[in-house]
Amino acid sequence: MTVIHPTAVVDPRAELDDTVEIGAYSVVGPDVRIGAGTRVGPHVVIDGHTTIGRDNQFFQFSSIGGAPQDKKHRGEPTRLEIGDRNLVREFCTFNCGTANDAGVTRIGSDNWLLAYVHIAHDCVVGNNTIFSNNASLAGHVHVGDWVIMSGFSAVHQFCKIGAHAFVGMTTSITQDVPPYVLISGNPSAPHGINIEGLKRRGYTREQINALRNAYKLIYKSGLPLEQAKQELARLESETPEAAEALRAMRDFLDSSTRGIAR
Incomplete structure (x- = not known):
């Protein structure tokens, strides 16, 4: 049976697999679907039209599926889709998409998303990425597979980061970063291929x-x-x-x- 802490608030219309765990004081909204084996820690809010796959783990104090931080948003029923086996640490914020784009924010599978990571509306994140503490994506950013975002790095809206790229600590990205490239600094500059x-x-x-x-x-x-x-x-x-x-x-x-x- 689904394990829901007695202090959690789970809307009866939410669709939870029988093996999902919901921690103390967490809130799950009516349009949320959560797959098998996913564990939601205490004090997590999952809202919006949000679909979460299998075997994910959400640590305390994250806000998942909130409305996009976009002045043009008028309450359209946009979505957040999260794949399988993602680790989501404390105080992360992932927003739903907007009607001005595809209407969905997508996060793939097998990602490590560490404390205070922000993924804004309409972003697309691939698989096997690592986002260190406080890494942030503005709206409409696309991040390829195996990308590493170091701590306090930030990406301007509509930028793309290619697969296997490495973004150094506190780097500010304002243009596209090709695959395999190591980039760092503020302003950012390329420093070769991500050989390691x-x-x-x-x-x-x-x-x-x-x-x-x-x-x-x-x-x-x-x-x-x-x-x-x-x-x-x-x-x-x-x-x-x-x-x-x-x-x-x-x-x-x-x-x-x-x-x-x-």
Whole structure:
């Protein structure tokens, strides 16, 4: 049976799997769905049209599924969707989406979201990310898989951070960060490829060297970005063992709307 502390307030219309645990003084709203094995600690508020997957853990004092902090929001029934096996520490705030975007904020699976993390409306966060204490995303930010956001880092609205990027402590992001890039500072500046992270995830020496060459084309060659992308395509054809990673880099550059941090 679902374990609900007697001091918790759970709306009878909420859909909770039989194995969900709800801690003392927590509040669960009527449009919330929570999957099997998820544990909600004390003093957590889960509201809005929020769907949470399996085996997540929410520590105390978080606010999940609150209305977006957007003056244009008029109470539309927007959503928050959270995947499986996420760890959500104290005082996190995740907001629902807005009608001005896709209407949903999405957080994937297997993420570590540490204390005071803020994920604003219409953000999309991938899988296997780490957000250290006080990392914050403004609205409409997209973060790829395996990204690490260090403590007190912050991202401007509508920016994108590519997969496997590493964002240093107190970094302020105002433009897109390509995949695999290590970036830090305020103002932010790129500092090479996230080599250590790629090694930990099984990238080969050949793949890492190809990505280092791609970084040099973008940041060190002095080429205009369009010409650097053409050289990336050539590098991709010459290094088939790294073609997928290089293609991800090139696709990201093609899709950037705010321009990349350079």
